[in-house]
Amino acid sequence: MRLELVPRGDVPGFVRLLAPIAAVATAILIGGLVVALMGRSPAAALDVYFLQPLGDSWGLQEVALKMIPLVLIAVGLSFCFRANLWNIGAEGQFVVGAIVGSILPLALHGAGAGPWVVVAALVMGAIGGALFAMIPAILRVTLGVSEILTSLMLVYVAQLGLDWLVRGPWRDPKGFNFPQSVMFESSAQLPPLIEAGRLHAGALAAIVVVLAAWFILSRTLFGYGIRVSGEAPKAARFAGFDANRLVVAAFAISGALAGLAGIIEVTGQIGQLKPTISPGYGFTAIIVAFLGRLHPVGILFGAFAISLTVIGGENAQIMLKLPLDLTTVFQGVLLACVLAADALVTNRVRIVRTVRA
Amino acid sequence: MSLTEAILLTVVAAATPLLIAALGELVVERAGVLNLGLEGMMAVGASCGFAAASLSGSTVVGVVAAIFAGMALSAVFAFLTLGLAANQVASGLALTILGLGLSGLVGEAFVGTRLDPVGRIEVPGLTDLPVVGKLLFGHDPFVYIALLLTIGTAWFLKRTHHGLVLRSIGENHVSAHALGLKVLRTRLLAVLFGGACAGLAGAYLSLAYTPFWSPGMTAGRGWIALALVVFASWMPWRALGGALVFGGATVLQLHAQAASIGLPSQALSALPYIATIVALVLMSLGRGRSSAVPGSLGMPFVPDR
Numbered sequence: 001m002r003l004e005l006v007p008r009g010d011v012p013g014f015v016r017l018l019a020p021i022a023a024v025a026t027a028i029l030i031g032g033l034v035v036a037l038m039g040r041s042p043a044a045a046l047d048v049y050f051l052q053p054l055g056d057s058w059g060l061q062e063v064a065l066k067m068i069p070l071v072l073i074a075v076g077l078s079f080c081f082r083a084n085l086w087n088i089g090a091e092g093q094f095v096v097g098a099i100v101g102s103i104l105p106l107a108l109h110g111a112g113a114g115p116w117v118v119v120a121a122l123v124m125g126a127i128g129g130a131l132f133a134m135i136p137a138i139l140r141v142t143l144g145v146s147e148i149l150t151s152l153m154l155v156y157v158a159q160l161g162l163d164w165l166v167r168g169p170w171r172d173p174k175g176f177n178f179p180q181s182v183m184f185e186s187s188a189q190l191p192p193l194i195e196a197g198r199l200h201a202g203a204l205a206a207i208v209v210v211l212a213a214w215f216i217l218s219r220t221l222f223g224y225g226i227r228v229s230g231e232a233p234k235a236a237r238f239a240g241f242d243a244n245r246l247v248v249a250a251f252a253i254s255g256a257l258a259g260l261a262g263i264i265e266v267t268g269q270i271g272q273l274k275p276t277i278s279p280g281y282g283f284t285a286i287i288v289a290f291l292g293r294l295h296p297v298g299i300l301f302g303a304f305a306i307s308l309t310v311i312g313g314e315n316a317q318i319m320l321k322l323p324l325d326l327t328t329v330f331q332g333v334l335l336a337c338v339l340a341a342d343a344l345v346t347n348r349v350r351i352v353r354t355v356r357a
Numbered sequence: 358m359s360l361t362e363a364i365l366l367t368v369v370a371a372a373t374p375l376l377i378a379a380l381g382e383l384v385v386e387r388a389g390v391l392n393l394g395l396e397g398m399m400a401v402g403a404s405c406g407f408a409a410a411s412l413s414g415s416t417v418v419g420v421v422a423a424i425f426a427g428m429a430l431s432a433v434f435a436f437l438t439l440g441l442a443a444n445q446v447a448s449g450l451a452l453t454i455l456g457l458g459l460s461g462l463v464g465e466a467f468v469g470t471r472l473d474p475v476g477r478i479e480v481p482g483l484t485d486l487p488v489v490g491k492l493l494f495g496h497d498p499f500v501y502i503a504l505l506l507t508i509g510t511a512w513f514l515k516r517t518h519h520g521l522v523l524r525s526i527g528e529n530h531v532s533a534h535a536l537g538l539k540v541l542r543t544r545l546l547a548v549l550f551g552g553a554c555a556g557l558a559g560a561y562l563s564l565a566y567t568p569f570w571s572p573g574m575t576a577g578r579g580w581i582a583l584a585l586v587v588f589a590s591w592m593p594w595r596a597l598g599g600a601l602v603f604g605g606a607t608v609l610q611l612h613a614q615a616a617s618i619g620l621p622s623q624a625l626s627a628l629p630y631i632a633t634i635v636a637l638v639l640m641s642l643g644r645g646r647s648s649a650v651p652g653s654l655g656m657p658f659v660p661d662r
Contacts, residue, residue, distance in 0.1 A: 004660075005441070005442055034462075139637075143642065145637045146587065148393065148446065149580065149583060149584045149633065149637060150634050150637060153580070153630040156577060157631060161623065161627075163623050164621050164624070167623075168621065283450075283454065286450055287454070290447055323461065323462060323465055325457075325458045325459075325461030325462050325465070326458070328454060328457060328458030328461065329458035329462060330458075331454055331458070332452070332455025332457075332459075335447070335451035336433065336437060336451040336452075336455065339441075339444065339447055339451060340436075340443065342443065343441035343443050347441070347442070349440075349441070
């Protein structure tokens with residue numbers, strides 16, 4: 001017995017939109033099964049994971065807060081993934097963006113500088129992330145080294161670098177020996193969007209990035225080059241697109257957005273540097289990118305779904321004593337379901353009984 | 358036991374899980390499939406192996422459970438990439454995330470439990486030989502299994518008919534299919550073998566290397582094993598050498614930290630990862646890497662009827 005894939009030919013657009021929704025539904029079913037296997041009530045888990053965070057403005061703000069880094073990173077990754085480039089080191093670019101972006105706020109601490117500091121910090125964070133992403137990009141372009149492994153190895157290097165900084169040169173001297181920097185001054189922090197709310201101006205940056213990415217990918221020659229080089233590398237070469245420049249550009253964009261996400265997280269939410277500033281946004285964003293079908297607007301929805309599970313997972317840990325790893329399992333299952341759904345939309349699966357001659 | 362001897366023993370111990378996982382992945386990649394889920398399969402092997410061993414009280418049961426856990430996860434990967442021709446890189450990442458989560462769910466109940474580490478095999482007389490005695494005859498069984506695996510995969514790939522079939526499928530799946538070779542079936546078996554090896558490597562971590570389970574204990578070893586396959590240019594014997602180099606980097610870091618040589622400890626912890634990047638760069642500088650990479654690596658295959 002074996003599976004046989006039969007291409008479906010033309011698939012209407014709305015069916016392609018249904019695929020991620022079907023994937024989410026399947027993943028929820030499997031997740032519920034896991035919860036049941038753990039001897040807990042799937043209905044209660046479903047309620048805490050997916051409904052309660054949406055019930056009040058506090059929950060909604062938390063969901064939106066988690067969406068900011070996920071959207072920024074995933075939109076950047078979609079440039080790489082579309083071009084068939086596998087940057088899986090966004091987590092490291094996030095951390096380096098946070099480090100480089102923090103240079104000015106920390107150097108000018110107590111100098112009474114104006115709110116231009118936070119703007120400069122964001123720019124420097126994006127540049128830092130982009131430069132860090134240049135390492136795998138240039139190694140690939142010049143030496144043909146696989147970007148998959150180099151970008152991932154650099155994640156560990158970046159995390160250890162941050163760890164060294166906050167325990168060494170950047171440690172707050174009045175911080176009771178805690179491994180953390182000083183709190184940024186308010187001029188070096190992103191202002192809240194709503195009075196006394198938690199949601200900060202970084203949300204606007206995320207929206208601008210989504211619109212800009214949509215425009216670049218669908219309306220410019222560069223975006224076209226990215227898409228063609230991923231779908232038909234030979235055609236891209238004949239059309240005169242410089243493959244190496246596309247690699248460097250895609251990595252620069254995704255590195256810059258991951259770095260921007262890092263410094264936005266620090267200036268908008270955490271307010272200082274710590275040994276760990278990300279619960280794995282760089283990796284979760286990979287799921288978000290695929291869930292959004294590598295489309296900037298789709299990514300917005302994908303980030304909403306994933307962010308919901310993260311907040312729901314934190315609530316479930318407190319209220320139902322369900323382990324946080326359950327969220328990770330759900331995210332892994334979800335990515336697998338999304339990939340399967342994509343294949344099932346473009347192909348029909350026939351089960352063929354092999355008859356022995 | 359002299360200090361050098363002790364250091365060399367720890368190098369072998371650090372190299373063993375890398376070698377076992379890399380050998381499995383090497384066979385998978387020689388068949389033309391890129392499974393990036395090594396880290397997840399190792400993590401599941403580590404936690405399931407530990408859970409089974411502490412529940413049953415038997416290391417052998419633990420090892421078998423770990424192997425099956427790794428295979429079960431790799432079967433999910435096979436379903437996605439071979440059955441549905443999904444993107445291999447993305448499926449591998451899904452496997453990593455899923456595996457790390459599952460290993461946390463399984464292992465959570467066993468945090469703080471300790472098992473007796475797997476004993477070393479000592480051959481009376483031989484183990485007591487000066488200099489080489491401990492190095493050749495003083496390891497735990499996993500080390501010898503890893504050696505046998507190296508010999509076995511090298512022999513299988515180079516000297517058997519099935520090995521030739523597997524390599525030709527990895528080199529060019531269209532031609533292989535045209536010749537009537539079973540592309541998908543061979544790849545399925547290769548992927549399952551890779552899962553079994555990754556599970557075994559995970560079991561080594563939780564049953565022999567550190568006889569307890571802790572979250573995130575694989576610590577990127579799966580990814581280093583993936584780099585090792587490239588470093589070894591897809592040849593089993595070179596994987597053995599490479600594993601010792603990578604294991605050496607890990608141990609060097611520990612000893613350098615103990616000796617406090619003035620560098621921050623984080624710089625030393627980063628050593629294995631930087632060494633991996635440097636190794637990959639050296640490999641590409643060494644020769645035009647064209648010959649070594651299996652031709653169909655990472656490409657999905659849908660047979661036309």
